[in-house]
Amino acid sequence: xxxxxxxKLLDPMEARRRLLSVARPVSRKEELPLPEGLxxxxxxxxxxxxxxxxxxxxxxxGYALRSRETKGAADLAPARFRLVGELHAExxxxxxxxxxxxxxxxxxxxxxxxxxxxxxxxDTRSEDGVLEVFHPVExxxxxxxxxxxxxxxxxxxRTGELLTPARIGSLGAVGERTVEVFGRVRVALLPNGNxxxxxxxxxxxxxxxxxxxxxxxxxxxxxxxxxxxxxxAPDDPREIERRIRDALEGHDMVWVTGGSSVGERDFLPRVLxxxxxxxxxxxxxxxxxxxxxxxxxxxxxxxxxxxxxxxLSNAFWLLVPLLERVERRREPILRERTVRLASPxxxxxxxxxxxxxxxxxxxxxxPTYRGSAAITxxxxxxxxxxxxxxxxxxxxxxxxxxxxxxxxxx
Amino acid sequence: xxxxxxxKLLDPMEARRRLLSVARPVSRKEELPLPEGLxxxxxxxxxxxxxxxxxxxxxxxGYALRSRETKGAADLAPARFRLVGELHAExxxxxxxxxxxxxxxxxxxxxxxxxxxxxxxxDTRSEDGVLEVFHPVExxxxxxxxxxxxxxxxxxxRTGELLTPARIGSLGAVGERTVEVFGRVRVALLPNGNxxxxxxxxxxxxxxxxxxxxxxxxxxxxxxxxxxxxxxAPDDPREIERRIRDALEGHDMVWVTGGSSVGERDFLPRVLxxxxxxxxxxxxxxxxxxxxxxxxxxxxxxxxxxxxxxxLSNAFWLLVPLLERVERRREPILRERTVRLASPxxxxxxxxxxxxxxxxxxxxxxPTYRGSAAITxxxxxxxxxxxxxxxxxxxxxxxxxxxxxxxxxx
Numbered sequence: 170x171x172x173x174x175x176x177k178l179l180d181p182m183e184a185r186r187r188l189l190s191v192a193r194p195v196s197r198k199e200e201l202p203l204p205e206g207l208x209x210x211x212x213x214x215x216x217x218x219x220x221x222x223x224x225x226x227x228x229x230x231g232y233a234l235r236s237r238e239t240k241g242a243a244d245l246a247p248a249r250f251r252l253v254g255e256l257h258a259e260x261x262x263x264x265x266x267x268x269x270x271x272x273x274x275x276x277x278x279x280x281x282x283x284x285x286x287x288x289x290x291x292d293t294r295s296e297d298g299v300l301e302v303f304h305p306v307e308x309x310x311x312x313x314x315x316x317x318x319x320x321x322x323x324x325x326x327r328t329g330e331l332l333t334p335a336r337i338g339s340l341g342a343v344g345e346r347t348v349e350v351f352g353r354v355r356v357a358l359l360p361n362g363n364x365x366x367x368x369x370x371x372x373x374x375x376x377x378x379x380x381x382x383x384x385x386x387x388x389x390x391x392x393x394x395x396x397x398x399x400x401x402a403p404d405d406p407r408e409i410e411r412r413i414r415d416a417l418e419g420h421d422m423v424w425v426t427g428g429s430s431v432g433e434r435d436f437l438p439r440v441l442x443x444x445x446x447x448x449x450x451x452x453x454x455x456x457x458x459x460x461x462x463x464x465x466x467x468x469x470x471x472x473x474x475x476x477x478x479x480x481l482s483n484a485f486w487l488l489v490p491l492l493e494r495v496e497r498r499r500e501p502i503l504r505e506r507t508v509r510l511a512s513p514x515x516x517x518x519x520x521x522x523x524x525x526x527x528x529x530x531x532x533x534x535x536p537t538y539r540g541s542a543a544i545t546x547x548x549x550x551x552x553x554x555x556x557x558x559x560x561x562x563x564x565x566x567x568x569x570x571x572x573x574x575x576x577x578x579x
Numbered sequence: 580x581x582x583x584x585x586x587k588l589l590d591p592m593e594a595r596r597r598l599l600s601v602a603r604p605v606s607r608k609e610e611l612p613l614p615e616g617l618x619x620x621x622x623x624x625x626x627x628x629x630x631x632x633x634x635x636x637x638x639x640x641g642y643a644l645r646s647r648e649t650k651g652a653a654d655l656a657p658a659r660f661r662l663v664g665e666l667h668a669e670x671x672x673x674x675x676x677x678x679x680x681x682x683x684x685x686x687x688x689x690x691x692x693x694x695x696x697x698x699x700x701x702d703t704r705s706e707d708g709v710l711e712v713f714h715p716v717e718x719x720x721x722x723x724x725x726x727x728x729x730x731x732x733x734x735x736x737r738t739g740e741l742l743t744p745a746r747i748g749s750l751g752a753v754g755e756r757t758v759e760v761f762g763r764v765r766v767a768l769l770p771n772g773n774x775x776x777x778x779x780x781x782x783x784x785x786x787x788x789x790x791x792x793x794x795x796x797x798x799x800x801x802x803x804x805x806x807x808x809x810x811x812a813p814d815d816p817r818e819i820e821r822r823i824r825d826a827l828e829g830h831d832m833v834w835v836t837g838g839s840s841v842g843e844r845d846f847l848p849r850v851l852x853x854x855x856x857x858x859x860x861x862x863x864x865x866x867x868x869x870x871x872x873x874x875x876x877x878x879x880x881x882x883x884x885x886x887x888x889x890x891l892s893n894a895f896w897l898l899v900p901l902l903e904r905v906e907r908r909r910e911p912i913l914r915e916r917t918v919r920l921a922s923p924x925x926x927x928x929x930x931x932x933x934x935x936x937x938x939x940x941x942x943x944x945x946p947t948y949r950g951s952a953a954i955t956x957x958x959x960x961x962x963x964x965x966x967x968x969x970x971x972x973x974x975x976x977x978x979x980x981x982x983x984x985x986x987x988x989x
Contacts, residue, residue: 203778204808207797208987221954223782228886230842257814257844259774259785275842276886277774279785290841318954325955333987334801335891335957338794341778342887342954364669364687368613368751372633375669375689384748387617391744398614404667431700432640432685434667476638476686477752481745504983506916506942532916543728544631544752545735547745573914575986577618577743 175431175451178458181522181555185487187448193467194497195421197352203341206332208393209350210496214327217343220316227256227274229311232293232300233284234271239306247294247301256281271300280312287311319343329499354394354495357416358382361409361428361437362475365401380544381426381473381480388484391578392492392502404428406436413444417468421495424488427475430459437461437472444470453558454522457483469495478538478546482524485553485574503572508534508552510567519559526550527571534571551579585841585861588868591932591965595897597858603877604907605831607762613751616742618803619760620906624737627753630726637666637684639721642703642710643694644681649716657704657711666691681710690722697721729753739909764804764905767826768792771819771838771847772885775811790954791836791883791890798894801988802902802912814838816846823854827878831905834898837885840869847871847882854880863968865931867893879905888948888956892934895963895984913982918944918962920977929969936960937981944981961989 198212227233234250242248250271256262258277266272266283273295274280274287286306294301319325325339326332332348340348358381365379366372379401386396397420402412409428416423428437431451438450438461445465450472452460456479461472469491473480493502511533517523527534528549539546552573556563563569573579608622637643644660652658660681666672668687676682676693683705684690684697696716704711729735735749736742742758750758768791775789776782789811796806807830812822819838826833838847841861848860848871855875860882862870866889871882879901883890903912921943927933937944938959949956962983966973973979983989 204793204796207801223787224785230840255843257774258772258787261785275844276840277772277787318949325958331987332797333958333989334794334797334894335955335960337797338790338887338891339954339958341790341793342788344778344781344788346779362668362687364667368754369756371754375634375671377633377668377687378752378754380748380751383614383751384744386614387742387744387747391617430640430686433665434685477748481748484744502986504939529914539728544749545728545745548735548743548749550745576912577741579743 175458178451178453179449181452181454181486184449184452184462185490188462188469188487188491189494191448191464191467192469192491192495194495195351195354198349199352200347200349203337203346203348206337206348206350207334209332210393210498211326211328211330211332211348212351213349215325215340215345217319217321217323217325219343220321221319221342222313222315222317225280225315226313227276227278227280227287227311228313229287229289230276231274231287231289231311232271232302233266233274233280233287234306235266235268235284236286236306236308236310238269239288239302239304242302242305244303247303250300250302252295252298252300285309285312327499329497331498331500351497354422354492355397355420356389356394357397357399357420357423358385359399359412359416359423359425360401361404361425362401363404365427367400381475381477384477384481385424385426385484388481388488388578389492392489393496394492404434404436406440409436410440410443413440413470417465417470422469422471424471424473426473426480429461429472429474441470441472453520454524455518457524460487477544481547482526482553485526486524486555489574502575505570505572507568508532508571510563510565510569511535513562513565515556515560515562517556517558517560521558523556523558525554525556527552527554529571529573534569585868588861588863589859591862591864591896594859594862594872595900598872598879598897598901599904601858601874601877602879602901602905604905605761605764608759609762610757610759613747613756613758616747616758616760617744619742620803620908621736621738621740621742621758622761623759625735625750625755627729627731627733627735629753630731631729631752632723632725632727635690635725636723637686637688637690637697637721638723639697639699640686641684641697641699641721642681643676643684643690643697644712644716645676645678645694646696646716646718646720648679649698649712649714652712652715654713657713660710660712662705662708662710695719695722737909739907741908741910761907764832764902765807765830766799766804767807767809767830767833768795769809769822769826769833769835770811771814771835772811773814775837777810791885791887794887794891795834795836795894798891798898798988799902802899803906804902814844814846816850819846820850820853823850823880827875827880832879832881834881834883836883836890839871839882839884851880851882863931865928865933867934870897887954891957892936895936896934896965899984912985915980915982917978918942918981920973920975920979921945923972923975925966925970925972927966927968927970931968933966933968935964935966937962937964939981939983944979
């Protein structure tokens with residue numbers, strides 16, 4: 170069995186920089202009905218075509234009046250007004266308010282001309298058409314000015330922002346019915362290995378079920394992308410090359426799992442240079458060393474370790490930022506925070522960055538790692554730390570910086 | 580205009596407890612193909628029907644051998660073996676290993692009988708069928724034992740857990756093809772108010788676009804539920820009652836927006852007691868005071884403020900836990916953490932809990948609040964704090980406890 174050692178291993182952060190610098194972001198756009206935009210990435214900065222509120226209105230239930238006429242009002246010396254009408258939210262008052270007059274207004278009702286404030290219900294008493302106000306009311310009190318919330322021309326959403334309920338609501342408020350978003354990133358997933366059978370088949374002797382497609386596919390979909398799970402490719406360099414070339418048609422990236430190391434049957438290191446320009450092979454990270462990448466016409470072709478944990482671990486620190494870039498998000502997917510390490514860890518291997526998956530709970534990070542081949546190592550891991558190599562054992566309680574994955578991927 | 584004051588306001592946390600104690604969790608289940616289960620709530624605890632690995636195998640590329648035969652090996656005194664074969668991942672070795680023999684194995688290959696360890700490639704040299712091992716190899720080194728990752732009968736996912744990529748992968752690994760999940764919670768959204776027009780219509784004088792349906796609907800969908808956006812109901816108690824009763828058929832909850840306060844046209848406080856048993860009306864929270872709830876046959880009917888910010892603000896602290904309960908999730912949706920307040924806030928109103936929406940960035944929380952009527956107050960808010968009433972102004976830099984919302988809802 171022929172094996173060649175890895176050459177010099179590349180620093181994982183440098184590998185990430187290389188990937189991000191050459192990966193071509195999606196340029197496809199689509200226009201969606203507003204409600205369907207949830208979680209999508211905005212493709213065009215939208216400015217409000219109108220002012221909200223469109224008219225000066227009451228922002229509380231109460232009585233519209235001239236604020237200066239409440240000067241000096243007190244519990245024992247209330248300001249008195251004639252009640253000359255009542256306005257519900259959809260109604261206007263037909264004439265300007267005269268001195269000494271007040272109009273009952275419901276929240277949202279247009280303010281009568283002449284009125285400049287609303288005495289809120291709780292601060293008043295009314296009986297037989299007479300309103301008593303027990304405190305001075307400031308000008309503008311309980312009034313929403315035209316454009317106070319959204320000015321005409323104000324930016325509502327920016328290119329690259331994720332559409333949240335609040336953003337969708339603000340677009341709807343100004344009458345937008347559709348929203349332009351970037352197309353979902355399309356990733357082809359190609360497992361490689363003679364020993365692999367699709368997960369719905371029963372493995373024979375020496376065979377194992379392929380399920381990196383399931384894991385990575387869910388990961389990609391959970392981050393807004395589309396994944397095409399291809400059937401496993403055999404250990405045949407021509408066939409692998411043909412399958413990668415096919416997959417590059419119609420996809421923005423191809424992620425191959427397995428065959429990424431330096432063994433005789435690891436064909437990817439020989440195939441990738443034929444498909445595109447090599448970016449790296451071999452990273453100084455654990456797990457995840459046997460990772461390689463090439464770029465072909467702005468499309469990234471990745472070779473990932475077949476070990477499920479190594480593969481998903483790479484997804485955390487390497488593929489999330491890659492998806493973020495290709496999806497054109499301007500808001501980071503990974504959220505940085507500091508937690509306390511719940512059990513001792515280390516020392517870390519010299520020369521290698523360690524990826525430490527963690528389950529977060531009440532400010533503590535519980536390591537979940539059970540070895541690079543373990544399927545369950547990352548189950549329940551909602552965050553990870555990257556620990557530099559050659560560092561002494563970290564004690565329980567030690568604060569460490571982690572990156573949190575959003576649900577449903579973390 | 581007739582108005583009646585609120586009675587005694589209920590503490591918001593008590594209101595939440597009441598809601599959670601009576602809301603009936605969904606009992607519908609559905610069986611989905613595994614890849615479609617992403618982000619859904621597991622309805623049945625699943626134990627592994629088999630052991631993974633199914634056979635003892637190499638977990639690194641290297642040479643399978645008897646570890647005791649490497650005792651005392653050193654750079655200048657390597658242990659020597661006869662190479663008697665090579666195994667790829669899918670192949671087995673036909674006979675037991677004899678003393679002094681080694682077999683080249685690729686990662687994943689079944690370990691030959693008699694071998695108990697793998698000398699990893701980097702620690703060896705091979706030439707002309709002779710293998711030299713330069714360090715002693717421990718028993719079990721680079722070997723994955725049968726069942727080491729997943730024992731037969733081991734729990735893979737528990738009822739109430741969210742299906743993440745790692746959990747989907749582990750189910751796929753043991754041959755599960757489908758997964759049983761709880762049905763999505765079904766919420767009917769009913770706006771109430773004569774002044775409301777659907778968002779795709781141009782408002783006339785005094786009218787405004789209804790968009791709480793858009794915001795809340797996105798919120799519900801972003802948290803795994805289904806929302807039915809109903810057209811606005813007019814200010815007519817019989818019609819509102821009829822619409823609520825209709826909506827209760829086929830939905831798990833009905834959330835009414837608008838008409839929840841104490842004004843003449845606020846009909847909900849009169850309608851809800853006819854529909855179900857009242858839980859509360861009026862909360863000591865700002866924004867969000869005019870909130871009421873009833874329960875009808877385990878189904879919650881909520882009256883929410885029509886003010887967009889009050890409405891969405893309630894969604895944060897009241898409706899997220901409610902959805903979490905009804906969806907039967909065992910993992911909390913809101914993630915607690917401590918951040919520093921990026922600008923001074925307060926003092927808080929005596930007797931009222933304040934909801935403070937925040938945009939989080941690098942461990943700082945930036946208040947986004949712009950008033951209860953402001954559509955844009957919660958745009959960009961990915962978290963919120965609940966501040967007790969009657970507290971002095973909080974200085975910039977002060978650590979505060981916040982709850983973070985998951986994307987895409989935060």
